[in-house]
Amino acid sequence: MTLNGYYRKYDNEINRAISSALSEDRIKNDLTTKLLLSGKEGKELRNAELWCKEDCVLAGIEIFTRVYRQIDKNVRFKTYYKDGSKLIKGTKVLDLRASVKTLLTGERTALNFLQRMSGIATLTNSFVKQLKFRNSKILHTRKTTPNFRVFEAAAVKSGGGEFHRFSLASSVMIKDNHIVSLGGIEEVLRSLRKKNLSLQEKQKLEIEVKGFKELKTVIKLGKGLVKVVMLDNFQAAEIEKAVRTLKRSGFQIEVSGGINTSNFGKYQQKGIDYYSIGALTHSYKSCDFSLDF
Secondary structure (H helix, E strand, O other): OHHHHHHHOOOOHHHHHHHHHHHHOOHHHHHHHHHOOOOOHHOOOOEEEEOOOOOOOOOHHHHHHHHHHOOOOOOOOEEOOOOEEEEOOEOOOOEEEHHHHHHHHHHHHHHHHHHHHHHHHHHHHHHOOOOOOOOOEEEOOOOOOOOHHHHHHHHHOOOOOEOOOOOOOOEEEEEEHHHOOOHHHHHHHHHHHOOOHHHHHHOEEEEEOOOOHHHHHHHHHHOOOEEEEEEEEEEEEEEHHHHHHHHHHHEEEEEEOOOOOOOHHHHHOOOOOOEEHHHHHHHHOOOOOEEOO
């Protein structure tokens, strides 16, 4: 899915989240703006400029503009860069023209989205640039900020990563606690065999393994049923053997757990399809932008 397609698909959810963020900031009761700019001064049209204050990958410019359009549909923008653009410190990103009141009440909410999303995109891109094998992809996880996932996933895509499992309803992913709950991985796979799964369910079905014993069980009982095998917290030295074994049996492979920018190189092997990295959405640093009048 493209980023534009993603924004279309989640249009209502995005707009609701923006509305909630503006409500949280009580923009209709901005005491300072009411005190100082309650008359014609507040209605005066003013130009403002959005500046990038550090090197980064841009993400969230679409959200930035949506924030202001929810406040005032008459806001005008001239955008110079799009999501995914690599910016250097001191780059002007866009011009906007609106009333002074609109500019002031929307400033912090709009910047909050932009700064966080650009931080995620920048971190994602640092992993993408390290990829050694052309067909491997970087994925986000569900280790996201509550009520902010729709934006964080878009930011990963902007940084060169790919969309993954967006919610519990997206696909079947059998994790360790599912396996424990059913009494072991053999019981899980035998149970699935009895459920007469649809082709669509099989095409997305993924199972997590924590060692070679579970891996061998999946190879024995999961062919034609399991699409993706996740190697969870495997040591780097174990991955090569695991990948070789799984590829011979036709499985796609995802590696997850403990991956960061410093150790990513040693986790990479030819044949790995996906690297899902929780740090993209829980350990990023926001990027610095300013809105200058």
